[in-house]
Amino acid sequence: MSAEVADRLVGFVAALRAHGVRVGTGETVDAAEAAAALGFADRGLLREGLAATLLHSTEQRRVFDTVFDLYFPYGVGAPQDEPGDRDDLRDRLAAALAADDEALLARLAIEAVDGFGGYGSSPDADGWSSHQTLERLRPQTLLARVRDDVRARGASGFADRLLEDEIRRRIEAFRALVAQEARRRVAERRGRDEIARRAVAPTADRVDFLYAGKDRLAELRRTVQPLARRLATRMAARRRRAARGTIDLRRTLRGSLSTGGVPMRPVLRRRRPVRPELVLLCDVSGSVSGFSDFTMLLVQALHDQFSKLRVFAFVNRIDEVTGLLEHGAADPEGLGARIRAEATVTGYHGSSDYGVALGEFAQRYSAAVGPRTTVFVLGDARTNMSDPNLSSVREISERARRVHWLNPEPRSLWGTGDSAAPEYAELVAMHECRNARQLGELTGRLLPV
Secondary structure, three states: OOHHHHHHHHHHHHHHHHOOOOOOHHHHHHHHHHHHHHOOOOHHHHHHHHHHHHOOOHHHHHHHHHHHHHHOOOOOOOOOOOOOOHHHHHHHHHHHHHHOOHHHHHHHHHHHHHHHOEEOOOOOOOEEOHHHHHHHHOHHHHHHHHHHHHHHHOOOOOOHHHHHHHHHHHHHHHHHHHHHHHHHHHHHHHOHHHHHHHHOOOOHHHOOHHHOOHHHHHHHHOOHHHHHHHHHHHHHHHHHHHHOOEEOHHHHHHHHHHHOOOOOOOOEEOOOOOOOEEEEEEEOOOOOHHHHHHHHHHHHHOHHHOOEEEEEEEOOOEEEOHHHHHHOOOOHHHHHHHHHHHOOOOOOOOOOOHHHHHHHHHHHOHHHOOOOEEEEEEOOOEOOOOOOOHHHHHHHHHHOOEEEEEEOOOHHHOOOOOEOHHHHHOOOEEEEOOOHHHHHHHHHHHOOO
């Protein structure tokens, strides 16, 4: 393996690590051996070989593919052949689409970006744009032409509607190849490492809850059970360590009198194993509903770790939703809609009002909190300029064993606008919890044992 290829592989592994993919030294060596054995003639085979040696789960594949395209492109630098004119390129593109020739489509994407994607005043172009390339080439207008070509060959195997859908799929695949090639050229100019750090979409567990779209939230929900299993194992280990007890210093020193003051036999203060109680207070308003839904599902999956688990949802009214959560475990995507439809979480308006909701909890559900109870509040602490009702929070914290507030907003935004986070943080422990990775770390550390 040449030094240049080795440098690319090392940079590739470093970029994967930066995006949360755990890659060890042994796996890196395996990847290098796989690359040496497979060679670089068949790029698809190389991609699959590196994926097999470096990835641990299918959720990491999106990041892997994007970073792979940056570090192992179809070609390095511009193609040597001069691009043809626009009409000639469109003719060859239509033929490649009709034949579904993936290798030719990849070469045409390189040629298209080289011929139509550059902008700037320098001879080699100051930058590369996939949008500009596709606007000039307009591959979507070739649909009817490609369809007629495939029909003329008489071997499509598709009905008319299915044939058009298949051609649209091929066109979208070509558009993706153009975007990939433009990104690769920008990376060659600005530095692959920098582009990989800034331009690659993060894995689902690193996406901020507040900015995650429906597809990323659905991807996150699929990680609830594996994350819950890891947390349950960690909590069970902590519980076993805690059950052994801590050293009783007074009794240990008293026992050491028979050995001349040397504590030969430490005496442990045994603790009676009792499973804790957990109460969740969840803001399910639009701004933070994805964060609350995911956390509720995670805690529900951990329900065996607690003697009692109660969940309350609120916007500007609060209602218990423990039953809805248990009965809806098989339908995680519909959890939020079910809560808003069946629970009383809003009053005369639909905006968050922490003061009213927390005050109602302290008044109606005070019996849910006791000396063995740990309370988690989930929300961004934005009160819409209403009274934060600090006295109710103080009352809850005095009754509970612990109160933790998980805030999905960045710490830098606490106290800005209508945020009452600093005021609440003076009464209870408030933690930044912006993504599933942080949530897993916090719950593993903060959940009682």
